Amino acid sequence: MTDRTLTEGATSLLRFATAGSVDDGKSTLVGRLLHDSKAVLADQLEAVEHASRSRGHDAPDLALLTDGLRAEREQGITIDVAYRYFATPRRRFILADTPGHVQYTRNMVTGASTAELAVVLVDARNGVVEQTRRHAAVAALLRVPHVVLAVNKMDLAGYAESVFAPIAEEFAAYAASLGIPEVTAIPISALTGDNVVTPSAHMDWYGGLTVLEHLETVPVVTDPTAEPARFPVQYVIRPQSAAHPDYRGYAGRLDSGVLRVGDRVSVLPSGRTSTIAGIDALGESVDVAWAPQSVTVRLADDLDVSRGDLIAPTAGPPPITRDVEATVCHVADRPLRVGDRVLLKHTTRTVKALVKELPSRLTLDDLSQHAFPGELAANDIGRVVLRTAEPLALDAYADSRRTGSFLLIDPADGTTLTAGMAGTAFAAGAVRPAADDEGWDF
Amino acid sequence: MTTTDSPYVLSHLDVLESEAVHIIREVAGEFERPVILFSGGKDSVVMLHLALKAFAPAPVPFALLHVDTGHNFPEVLAYRDRTVAAHGLRLHVASVQEFIDRGELRERPDGTRNPLQTVPLLDAIARHRFDAVFGGGRRDEEKARAKERVFSLRDEFGGWDPRRQRPELWQLYNGRHAPGEHVRVFPLSNWTELDVWQYIAREKIELPSIYYAHEREVFARDGMWLTPGDWGGPKEGEPVATRMVRYRTVGDMSCTGAVDSTALTTQDVITEITTSRLTERGASRADDRLSEAAMEDRKREGYF
Numbered sequence: 001m002t003d004r005t006l007t008e009g010a011t012s013l014l015r016f017a018t019a020g021s022v023d024d025g026k027s028t029l030v031g032r033l034l035h036d037s038k039a040v041l042a043d044q045l046e047a048v049e050h051a052s053r054s055r056g057h058d059a060p061d062l063a064l065l066t067d068g069l070r071a072e073r074e075q076g077i078t079i080d081v082a083y084r085y086f087a088t089p090r091r092r093f094i095l096a097d098t099p100g101h102v103q104y105t106r107n108m109v110t111g112a113s114t115a116e117l118a119v120v121l122v123d124a125r126n127g128v129v130e131q132t133r134r135h136a137a138v139a140a141l142l143r144v145p146h147v148v149l150a151v152n153k154m155d156l157a158g159y160a161e162s163v164f165a166p167i168a169e170e171f172a173a174y175a176a177s178l179g180i181p182e183v184t185a186i187p188i189s190a191l192t193g194d195n196v197v198t199p200s201a202h203m204d205w206y207g208g209l210t211v212l213e214h215l216e217t218v219p220v221v222t223d224p225t226a227e228p229a230r231f232p233v234q235y236v237i238r239p240q241s242a243a244h245p246d247y248r249g250y251a252g253r254l255d256s257g258v259l260r261v262g263d264r265v266s267v268l269p270s271g272r273t274s275t276i277a278g279i280d281a282l283g284e285s286v287d288v289a290w291a292p293q294s295v296t297v298r299l300a301d302d303l304d305v306s307r308g309d310l311i312a313p314t315a316g317p318p319p320i321t322r323d324v325e326a327t328v329c330h331v332a333d334r335p336l337r338v339g340d341r342v343l344l345k346h347t348t349r350t351v352k353a354l355v356k357e358l359p360s361r362l363t364l365d366d367l368s369q370h371a372f373p374g375e376l377a378a379n380d381i382g383r384v385v386l387r388t389a390e391p392l393a394l395d396a397y398a399d400s401r402r403t404g405s406f407l408l409i410d411p412a413d414g415t416t417l418t419a420g421m422a423g424t425a426f427a428a429g430a431v432r433p434a435a436d437d438e439g440w441d442f
Numbered sequence: 443m444t445t446t447d448s449p450y451v452l453s454h455l456d457v458l459e460s461e462a463v464h465i466i467r468e469v470a471g472e473f474e475r476p477v478i479l480f481s482g483g484k485d486s487v488v489m490l491h492l493a494l495k496a497f498a499p500a501p502v503p504f505a506l507l508h509v510d511t512g513h514n515f516p517e518v519l520a521y522r523d524r525t526v527a528a529h530g531l532r533l534h535v536a537s538v539q540e541f542i543d544r545g546e547l548r549e550r551p552d553g554t555r556n557p558l559q560t561v562p563l564l565d566a567i568a569r570h571r572f573d574a575v576f577g578g579g580r581r582d583e584e585k586a587r588a589k590e591r592v593f594s595l596r597d598e599f600g601g602w603d604p605r606r607q608r609p610e611l612w613q614l615y616n617g618r619h620a621p622g623e624h625v626r627v628f629p630l631s632n633w634t635e636l637d638v639w640q641y642i643a644r645e646k647i648e649l650p651s652i653y654y655a656h657e658r659e660v661f662a663r664d665g666m667w668l669t670p671g672d673w674g675g676p677k678e679g680e681p682v683a684t685r686m687v688r689y690r691t692v693g694d695m696s697c698t699g700a701v702d703s704t705a706l707t708t709q710d711v712i713t714e715i716t717t718s719r720l721t722e723r724g725a726s727r728a729d730d731r732l733s734e735a736a737m738e739d740r741k742r743e744g745y746f
Contacts, residue, residue, distance in 0.1 A: 013454040044721060080589045080604065085582040085634045092454040094632055106609050113611040224450045234467040239500035247499060253464040258450070282463065282495040290450045294463040294496070307471045331609045345614055348471060405612045414595075414618025416608040 011087070014220050017096040017111035017144070019135040020121030025152045029121060029190035030084065030097050033212060036197035037086050081111050090216045105364070105379035106331040108135065109419060112142035113405070116220050119148045119211070120171075124157040124187070127167045133174060134364040140178035141327065141381065141425055143401055146218050147175060147183045150211060155189040159202040178367075184218075186211055224290040228316035229257030229265075230395070230403045232347035233309045237296055249280060249296035250305055255347065255402035257313075258290040259297065267303055268310040268393040269320050274301040308349035310393040310403075318395045318403060324353070324386040326397075327362075327425035328408070330376040332417040336384075336408070337375045342417060346392050346406040353408070357385035362425075376418070384420065396423030455641055462489075462629035463496040464613065465592055469574045469627050470496075470503055472617045476574035476627075477534070477567075479746060480506040482518040482525075482650050483692040485578030485630055488638055491647050492629060493576075494529065504576070505532040509563050511555040511694040512539035513673040518692055521650040534570065536562035553674040554697045560744045564600040567624055574617065576627050577746050582634045583722070586738035592631050598622040600744030626746075635690075635715060635722050643708040654711070655688045655703045666699025690715070690722040 020026035035045070084095040096111030098104070112118055118139040122132050139147050149171045157163040168185035175183045186195055187206055194200035197212045209217065237249040259265075263276045278298040279289050289295045297311060305311075312318060324344070330336050336355060344353040361373035361382040376382045386408075397404030408418035452460070466489075469476050478493060480486045493502045508522060526533045538558050541547040547558050567575060581588045591607050593615040608616055617625050630638070642649065660667035660683065661676040667687055668675050673696045676682055687700035688711070705711045715722075737745075 011454045012451075013457045080607065081609075082588045083581045083632070084588065085632070087634070087636070092634075092637075110609045110611050114613070221451065234464070235471045235497075237497055237500045241499070244499045251467050251496065253460060253467075280498070282459070283498050292457065292460055293452065294460040294467070331611075343618075345616065347614075348468070402612060405614065407611065407614050407616060409616055409618055413620060414616065416610075416616045419609070419611045 011090065011092050012220060013092045013094065014116060014215060014218070015094045015096070015114050016117040016119065016215065017098055017108075017115035018119045018121065019098055019108050019111070019138070020119075020131075020150075020152075024121040024123050025190045026097075026121050029119075029150065029152065029188070029196065029211075030095065032190050032193055032196045033095075034084060034086055036193060037088055037212060081107050088212070088216055093215065105134070105138065105381070106329060106419075108138045109142060109329040109331070112138055112144050113401075113419070115142075115144050117146040117148065117215070117218060118144045119150055121150050121152050122167060122171075124151050124153045124163050124167065128170045128174065130365045132171065133366070136171070136175055136178060136180065137364045137367060140175070140180050141329075141421070143397065143421075145181065147180050148211065148214060149175075149183055149185040150190075151185060151187045152190050154187045154194060154200075154203065155192050159187075159194075159200070161187075161203070161205040164206075184208070184214055186214065224254075224256065224258050227256040227291070227400070228318075229259045229263075229311075229313050230255040230291075230318070230347075230400060231259060231297060231311040232349070232403070233305055233307055233311060234348050235307060236305065247298075248302075249298050250309075250311065251294075251296045252311075252348070253294040254289055254291040256291045256400050258288060259295075259311075260288045264314045265299070265311050266314045266317050267299075267305050268312060268317060269391040270304075270309070271320075272301075272303050273314050274299040274303055276300070308347075310347065310349075312393065318393045318400075320391045320393055322388045322391050324384075324388060324392065324394065324406075324420075324422060326384050326386070326406070326420040326422045328376070328382060328384045328418045328420045330378060330380045330382070330418050332410070332415050333378050334410075334415070334417075335375040335377045336418055341411065343409040343411050344386065344388055344392075344406050344420075345409055346394060347403055349392065350409075351392065352389035352411075353386045354388075355384060356387050359383045359385065383425075384418070394422050397421035398423055455637065455644060458633055458637055459492065459495075459641070461613070461632065462492045465615065465627065465629040466493050466496045466576070468615050469576070469617070473574040473625070475570065475572050476504045476576065477507045477570070477572045478502075478504050478576040479563075479578065480508050480522065480525075480533070481578075481692065482508075482514075482522040483578065484638055484642065484649055484653060485580065487525075487647060487649060488633075488641060489576060489578045489629055490525070490529075491645060501530065505534060505570075507534045507536065507563075507566055507570075507572070507575070509536045509559045509566075510538065511559060511696075512537065512542070513555055513671065513695040515650070515652055515669075515689075515692065515695060517652050518650045521648075534566060536566035538562055541565075552696075554694065555673075556694045556697050557740060557743075557745070559694075559746075560600070560740070563746070564744050567600065568622075572624060573619065574625050574627055576629065578630055579628050579746060580630050580633050580635075580638075581628075584737045586741055590628060590631065590741075592628055593617050594626040594628065595619060596624050596626055596744065600624075602626075602741045602744070604738070604742075636712070639708065639712050639715060643712060650692065652689045652692065652700075654707070655686050655705050657684055658687050658700065659684050660687060660700055664699075667701070668699055669695055671695050 082097045098107045098111035120135045164187040188195040233250045235251040277300040280296040340355040361370045395403040406420045661680040688703040705714045
């Protein structure tokens, strides 16, 4: 028997992301997690050993487990987000493994967008560097609830607490300034496996959990009753059959909160109200449903509801607006400019939008702000002001990662241009104007 | 905050099911002519099951497409036809054999027809003007698949360029495409082989019988048990023996190997794969053993 055994029903799902460069040993850490949790099977390991030998390495290079594309293996770098899957008896994990090079901010943003936890890697010999600050900023920007600082290569730093402690302290202070609610720092050696899956025999001074133990126990289930219900309608189900002549159900997924039969709800943006008459949870009629369940909702009144509408409690609706202010990460190679006409995709609704202003660009390394950059290039983070052709029921991203996020899309060829987060970025005061504002960016 | 006593708990299967249904409904909401690739393999069976649940009590608003290599297992074809009839579905078949008979495809020297499926697949997509094509591919299957998007844009040649993929953020799927292009959609992207089997057990989904242990005449080739048939095996010096086997994957008979097994039930299979030291593709797919980038190369050409 291996540890891969799962007892169905007893397991939850954790989505997490890793950020760090090849030099920090990120791929080795990921390879170690997969290998030591027995997610890597004999034929995969054999393939890695074979590839390692043909590249002249003595030991299997665990980084080769995660670099899947020909170009990645040829260049020895990670190009794209790779998703990895492993499980322990306690939890199923989805890992978004993101490359950490400067030019790949968009990959980090992509990986962090669905993550409930981010592992930021640093080399114990170098401590917190510019790139570490950038990774922390992305985690904060995307509102990843939990952050782990893995101080790697402790084997090359004498396994010394005096090396680890100041790094952990410096990072915690920086994370706090970004508004990251919780940081857990763990001293590890991905190469030797210390504190990755099994506790280190070399670091008695560390009394905390290993990386895997932390991943297994970090709380991921938030109380859905604490958030207002958000139900974007994806599709209208109307069988019009002999068995169901009058059935009219609104198919969608609860992005947040709880819906109950009898709840008074509004259909937005029109604002018409009704009562939930029934909830069908994939073939079973239920009285209550909660995020992130996919269900079909029936209303008591015969309203005009279609894809793109949002069903929300009449008592707690999101703001309705055509003026959107947001922090964005530009992900396309062509720049975003003032005056661009784009499509804005928010939940199940896609509307035309105009880029009215680009008030600032943010340097992630030091969080300095550059006013009116004129355009945002690939991997830039900035502030955007948009005007939409139709109203949106848009939450602040700080309140809801799902109903506060959107994409900007090029209407000509469908390219995903920009990832947007409505409302203000970071905690107040984290961002400051750049010293060189005058004369540079105009 | 850990809500062991909260009523609002979802298991990993609930979360994966909800995510897949969300993806399937997004396609129904945004595309004109979607189709589900249906081979009778377990992943496509689970995908169809999810689609049936997603639109109940209305019927599934998509047709099915099967790329028939001409070397399919008869048990799987029978299962396919039973399923189509039971749910009143519409099935399109793209036949590799017809392309060979017309001289538009040439049989490979090794007799493997798996790579030959791409041409009939792309032809059917173009002919029926399908704009969204559901595949049962999972990211845990293979290294190149690990970098695949849920909504994966294909150009007018059906090709996949891994370096020009759209970033996919949150669960906002961008399905915009130009005429002639199409989007491959993978609702099971985040599922593993074990999740699929646990879901089959939970939902009591019927599968083709060859997924369970049965006695079969087999012969050894490249470390796998292949089944004799008019596709070309066995060759001289490949003795045939009767063994208790099952299939972990279902594809073309010429390249899909059986594994020794005594697993008669879904629970037996779950126990078996949790103790297996081989991946399903490593254990049963000859075509993925060709090179480090075999799957990536096939995908670039337009393969599933």
